Amino acid sequence: MPVSLADILALLPEILLSLGALLLMMTEVFLAGARRGYQALLAALFTAAAFAAFLAQRGGGPRVLFGGFAVSDGFALFAGATICAGLLVTVVLGAGFLAPRSAERGEFYALALLAAAGMCLLVRAEDLLFVFIALELMSVPTYALVAYLRTGDRPSEAAFKYFLLGAFSSALFLYGAALVFGATGRTSLSGIAAAGGGKLLLAGLALVIAGLSFKIAAVPFHMWAPDVYEGASTPVTAFMAVGVKAASFAVLTRILVTAFGAPALAAVWQPLVVALALLTMVFGNLLALTQRNVKRMLAYSSVAHAGYLLVAVAAASRGFSGPSARGEAVSSLLFYLAAYTLTTAGAFGALAALERMGPDPQPWDLDRFAGLAKRRPWAAAATAMLMLSLAGIPPTVGFIGKLLVFKAAVDAGLVPLAIAGVLASVVGLYYYLRVVVVMYMQPAPLGSVPTPASWPLDLVLVATATLVLLFGLAPAGLANAALSSTGLLGG
Amino acid sequence: MTEAVLFWLFAVVAVAGGLGVVLARDPLHGALSLLAAFFALAGLFLLLAAQLLAVLQVLVYAGAILVLFLLVILLLDLGPARAAASPPGVVKLAGALGALGLAGLLCTLFLSASFPPAVPPSDFGAVAAVGRVLFIDYTLPFEAISLLLLAAILGAVVVAKGKV
Amino acid sequence: MLHVGLAHFLAVGALLFALGAYCVTTRKNAVGILMGVELILNAANVNFVAFGHYSWGGIHGQVFALFVIVLAAAEAAVGLAIVLTLYRHYKTIDVTRAERLEG
Numbered sequence: 001m002p003v004s005l006a007d008i009l010a011l012l013p014e015i016l017l018s019l020g021a022l023l024l025m026m027t028e029v030f031l032a033g034a035r036r037g038y039q040a041l042l043a044a045l046f047t048a049a050a051f052a053a054f055l056a057q058r059g060g061g062p063r064v065l066f067g068g069f070a071v072s073d074g075f076a077l078f079a080g081a082t083i084c085a086g087l088l089v090t091v092v093l094g095a096g097f098l099a100p101r102s103a104e105r106g107e108f109y110a111l112a113l114l115a116a117a118g119m120c121l122l123v124r125a126e127d128l129l130f131v132f133i134a135l136e137l138m139s140v141p142t143y144a145l146v147a148y149l150r151t152g153d154r155p156s157e158a159a160f161k162y163f164l165l166g167a168f169s170s171a172l173f174l175y176g177a178a179l180v181f182g183a184t185g186r187t188s189l190s191g192i193a194a195a196g197g198g199k200l201l202l203a204g205l206a207l208v209i210a211g212l213s214f215k216i217a218a219v220p221f222h223m224w225a226p227d228v229y230e231g232a233s234t235p236v237t238a239f240m241a242v243g244v245k246a247a248s249f250a251v252l253t254r255i256l257v258t259a260f261g262a263p264a265l266a267a268v269w270q271p272l273v274v275a276l277a278l279l280t281m282v283f284g285n286l287l288a289l290t291q292r293n294v295k296r297m298l299a300y301s302s303v304a305h306a307g308y309l310l311v312a313v314a315a316a317s318r319g320f321s322g323p324s325a326r327g328e329a330v331s332s333l334l335f336y337l338a339a340y341t342l343t344t345a346g347a348f349g350a351l352a353a354l355e356r357m358g359p360d361p362q363p364w365d366l367d368r369f370a371g372l373a374k375r376r377p378w379a380a381a382a383t384a385m386l387m388l389s390l391a392g393i394p395p396t397v398g399f400i401g402k403l404l405v406f407k408a409a410v411d412a413g414l415v416p417l418a419i420a421g422v423l424a425s426v427v428g429l430y431y432y433l434r435v436v437v438v439m440y441m442q443p444a445p446l447g448s449v450p451t452p453a454s455w456p457l458d459l460v461l462v463a464t465a466t467l468v469l470l471f472g473l474a475p476a477g478l479a480n481a482a483l484s485s486t487g488l489l490g491g
Numbered sequence: 492m493t494e495a496v497l498f499w500l501f502a503v504v505a506v507a508g509g510l511g512v513v514l515a516r517d518p519l520h521g522a523l524s525l526l527a528a529f530f531a532l533a534g535l536f537l538l539l540a541a542q543l544l545a546v547l548q549v550l551v552y553a554g555a556i557l558v559l560f561l562l563v564i565l566l567l568d569l570g571p572a573r574a575a576a577s578p579p580g581v582v583k584l585a586g587a588l589g590a591l592g593l594a595g596l597l598c599t600l601f602l603s604a605s606f607p608p609a610v611p612p613s614d615f616g617a618v619a620a621v622g623r624v625l626f627i628d629y630t631l632p633f634e635a636i637s638l639l640l641l642a643a644i645l646g647a648v649v650v651a652k653g654k655v
Numbered sequence: 656m657l658h659v660g661l662a663h664f665l666a667v668g669a670l671l672f673a674l675g676a677y678c679v680t681t682r683k684n685a686v687g688i689l690m691g692v693e694l695i696l697n698a699a700n701v702n703f704v705a706f707g708h709y710s711w712g713g714i715h716g717q718v719f720a721l722f723v724i725v726l727a728a729a730e731a732a733v734g735l736a737i738v739l740t741l742y743r744h745y746k747t748i749d750v751t752r753a754e755r756l757e758g
Contacts, residue, residue, distance in 0.1 A: 003630055018638055025645065066631035107649045114642040121635060129719050133632050136726050137639045140733050144646030147737055156740040159650070163737050164688055167730055168679050171695035174723060175672055178702035182665075183604065185711035187719065200604045203597070498659040502667045509674040512690050525690050528671075532697055535664065539708040541717050544700075544724075551724050556693070556731045563735045564686060567742050582681055590677035597669035601662055606710035621721070624714050636725055643729035650736040 007065045010057065010072040013050040013080055014117045020046025021113040028106030036104045040095035040456075043109035047091055047116070051084035054120075062487050068188050069130040074485035076124035078334045079250040082341050083123070086242035087116040089345035089460055093235035096456030097352045103149055111148070112239060115141035119247035123254075128177040128187040128208075131251055135173065135215075138247060139166050142240060149233040158231025165224045169214030176207025180259075189259040202268055205260055209272060212255075215248035218310060219279040222303045226287075229299035230364075234355060237295070238348035241302045242341045249309050253333060257316055257326070270317040274417055277314055281307030281424040288431050295364035297431055298347055301390060304428060305340050311421050312336060312405045315412035325411045327486040332404035334482040339401035339471070343389040346464025350383040353457040356449075369435055371444025379458060382465035384436045389468045391432035392425050397471040397478075404479070498538055504531035518569045522560050529553045543618045664705035671698035685738050685748040689731070696727050 008015075023046075024039055054077050062073035090112055098104040118137030125131040143166060147159030181187055183197035183204060192201075210221070217225040229237045256269055284304030291297035315329035354368045373380040389398035402425060409418040444450075471478050504527055511524025529552045536545040625633060671694050678691025700720040707716025742748055 021641075067628060069629075069631045107645060111642065111645060111649065114638065114645070117638065118642075127632075129722060130632055130635070133635045133639065133722060133726065136730065137635060137642060140639060140729055141642045141646055143733050143737060144642075144650050147650045147740055150740070153744045156737070156744045159737045160685065160741045163734050164679075164685070167689070167692045167734060168695075170730070171675070171692050171699070174699045175695055175702070177719075178668075178699040178706070181716060181719070182606070182702060182706040182710070185607075185706070185713075187715065198604055200600055203600055495659050498663060502663070505667055506670050506674075509671050509694055512687075512694060513674050513678050518684060518686050521687060521690055525693065528694070528697070532701065535667065535701060536704055538659075539664065539704045541704050541708070541720070544704060544717055544720055547721065547724055551728055552693075552697075556728050559731055559735055560686060560690065563738060566739070567748065569684075569686065569748070586677045586681040589680075590673040593676060594669050594673035597672065598662075598666050601665040601669065606661060606706070608710060621714060621717060624718055625721070629718060632722060636722060639726065639729050643732050646733045647736040650733065650740055 003066065006063075010063065010065050011070070011121075012057075013053040013084065014120050016046055016050040016053060017113045017117040017120065020050075021110040021117070024106040024110040024113070028110075036106070037095070037099065039104065039106050039109055040091055040099075043091045043113060044088060044095075046113065047084055047088045050116075050120070051081055051088065054081040054084060058481075058485075064126070065124075068190075069127045070121065070124045071126045072124060074487040075250070075254065075330065075334070078482060078485035079123040079246060079337065080120045082246050082334075082338045083116060083119045083243050085338075086239065086246065086341045086345055087112060089349065089464065090235050090239040090243070092456045092460050093238055093345075093349055093352055096454045096460070097233065097235050097355075098149070100454065101149070101151070101357060108145070108148055111141040111145050115139075115145065115239070116243060119243050122247045123250040125251060125254075126189050126258075128180065128189070128192075128255075131255070132170070132174060132177060135170060135251075138244060139170065139215075142166075142236075142244060145236045145239065146228065146232040148236065151233075154231040155233060158228045161224050161231075162228040165214055169211045169221075171211075172207050172214075173211025176204045176209075176211060179204030179207065189255060192259040193261060196262060196265075201265075205265070205269060206272075208255065209252075209269065212248055212252045213276060216245055216252065216306045216309075217303050218276045218306050219283045219303065222280070222284070222306075225303055226296050226299040229302070230293070230295050234295070234348055234352040237299075238345045238352075241298070241348065242345045245302065245306065245309075246337045246341055249306075249313070249333070249337060253313050253316060253330065256313065257330070261317075266317040270314055273310055273314040273317070274414065277307050277310035277417060278420055279307075280304065280310060281421055285424045285427040289427065291431070292366050293362075293364050294366055294369070294435065295351055298344070298351065301428070301432070302344060304424065305344070305390075307424065308402060308405055308421060309333060309336055309340070311409050311414070311417055314417065315405075315408045315414055317412070325408070327483070329408040329412060330486040331479070331482040332401075332408040334485055335475075335479055336401040336405050338478060338482070339389070339397040339468075342464050342467050342471070343386055343396075343398055346382070346386045346461060346468065347390060349457055349460035349464065350379070350386060353379060353454065353461060354451055356451055366435070366438055367445055369438045370442040372439040375444065375450050376453065379453070379461055380439045382461040384439065385465040385468055386461075387432045387435050389472065391429050393429075395469065395472045397468050397475065400472060400475040400479070494538060497534065501531045501534035501538070504528070505535065518564045519561070522557060522564060525560070526553055526557050529557065543621045661705055661709035664701055664709075668698045668701035668705070671695070671701065683749050685741065689734055689738075693727060693731075696723055699723065 118134050122134035125134050143163045146162050183201035184192050184195035186192050213221040288297050288300035312333035389396035392398045392402040406418040508524045508528025512521045515521035533545040533548040675691045675694030682688045703716040703720045
């Protein structure tokens with residue numbers, strides 16, 4: 001199989017991310033004495049370049065790369081750009097969070113860039129072998145990132161839990177892939193679709209879905225999420241909530257729609273996905289209700305959002321809806337992923353901005369938000385905007401995302417699921433708005449020391465909140481981009 | 492005939508090794524059972540004409556990964572006394588029944604499915620054949636996995652460092 | 656009994672998978688759980704190679720197994736480093752006792 005230059009150029013974003021990681025590791029060796037502020041800038045530059053490379057490649061038709069292991073299609077490009085946006089926020093958050101804790105090292109950014117390269121490869125993987133490799137390339141650096149900052153016991157415990165469940169879920173996925181290979185003799189997604197198969201294929205499919213459900217933290221595979229999200233340092237949590245989830249959702253959708261898209265198979269997995277979506281929306285929201293710890297609340301909220309995203313996946317099943325309805329569902333998934341990435345990354349930024357240095361038994365208690373409107377009106381306004389978007393209230397991008405997803409579900413004939421989703425979001429209103437109420441209505445507790453402002457964190461807050469509002473008021477651009485990115489190869 | 496004898500020998504050792512991992516109270520014994528299972532699996536790979544894989548199974552799995560396990564066990568001095576308490580009987584029983592059910596389910600699945608027979612080519616599994624495929628057809632996964640190894644090295648160093 | 660076929664190898668794989676799954680779900684010892692994961696990976700490898708040899712021809716299954724071995728090594732390196740830091744903080748690798756995060 002000849003490797004053409006065009007194939008290599010198509011992987012430019014991933015190459016840029018890997019080059020950035022290598023460069024950061026080099027500078028860490030040779031410029032160890034120098035101040036380390038430049039590293040975040042370097043990482044941000046390479047991330048922005050990868051983002052631009054994804055955007056620049058848009059418009060071309062779907063193309064198979066390297067003899068069928070990866071593809072370059074609209075879906076991959078949109079998801080990849082979303083991941084790079086999430087990485088960019090993570091890098092800036094890292095700069096603002098690590099520097100005051102004198103924990104800024106090139107390794108942090110190098111690991112994040114490598115993980116992002118894995119995510120970008122994952123969203124364009126077209127072969128179960130390559131899916132598995134990209135999945136590991138995403139996960140292994142992330143395990144290390146969770147353990148990166150070692151203040152207290154929390155990070156090591158979180159990394160440990162994340163690693164054990166991650167390794168187990170990868171192993172389940174692998175065994176599932178082995179069964180699929182046995183049933184069809186192929187591992188390429190289009191090959192599996194062409195071959196078809198019996199019960200063995202279904203068993204493999206179930207294991208593949210279970211393995212990926214751990215990664216997206218769908219109920220009942222979500223047990224690790226709150227502990228890991230709480231224990232990891234906040235920029236890493238943002239990266240996991242945004243990047244890992246976006247990439248895993250993209251690959252789940254691609255596998256289900258292209259490899260298992262035949263009506264007979266879709267009839268099997270669609271009810272499964274519907275059940276997962278229902279459980280995830282209901283339990284994610286109910287468990288978030290009881291949390292006073294805002295970081296845990298956001299963790300459960302990201303579980304709940306996985307539920308809404310699963311609604312879009314269920315609606316994308318080809319067995320029950322025509323190609324136009326499926327395109328609508330895939331585009332709503334992409335739009336929601338972009339909206340979720342912006343909003344969630346920003347919300348974790350708000351949390352990072354309030355976090356104190358030094359030992360603190362209750363660093364993320366709701367009380368920390370009290371009186372914020374008086375002390376830092378801009379930060380409070382931005383946080384309020386992000387919370388409104390998470391809750392799905394107009395005029396934010398979160399509202400448009402929910403609207404598109406539920407509309408796609410209705411068009412695909414999943415009316416009860418859409419109604420359940422709306423009800424679940426109503427429950428969600430309570431705990432998101434509680435944060436806003438505490439910020440604006442409660443005075444700061446007496447004797448509390450305000451956390452000093454840090455400009456990168458404020459930049460993240462203001463930038464994400466502005467974008468959330470902007471895309472909420474004028475969603476046409478983003479929605480059209482998502483709609484024109486639904487071309488899945490062979491789908 | 493020889494093939495059948497060898498198969499049963501390796502299969503019994505592999506499964507017994509797996510059982511040993513599950514049952515051993517002392518992590519050290521568990522690791523040694525795992526070693527036995529790895530060697531037996533290498534034998535099974537040989538029966539399946541996967542020579543390169545059999546060699547790598549011994550070199551990488553038994554030689555590198557398992558040594559890493561043993562190193563950690565000895566470094567942390569995890570004797571039977573320091574090892575974690577064994578789970579309550581109910582959990583064990585439920586787990587055992589679940590595992591048995593799982594194995595039975597998979598076996599019936601395999602027996603009910605029909606597979607097209609194939610005659611492997613004569614150089615099947617030889618180093619040259621695998622190497623050619625690996626470097627020509629599998630360029631992209633090969634490059635990606637080199638990136639993964641880099642990430643793993645970096646990650647292990649970052650995690651094992653005393654403090655950031 | 657005497658004729659060895661695909662089903663025999665698959666049965667070995669299924670048994671190893673079940674043992675690994677049992678190990679992961681009931682063990683409390685971190686190293687024990689990791690060994691369970693290794694069992695599952697090996698079970699998958701037996702399947703890949705056996706399917707490739709008996710029914711689909713082609714070398715694809717073997718190459719897949721080859722990649723899995725490399726991945727397992729990478730995962731084990733990072734995983735055991737994490738176990739070491741956990742031990743440094745908690746002086747135990749009992750999964751249920753290393754528990755300071757609520758819930």
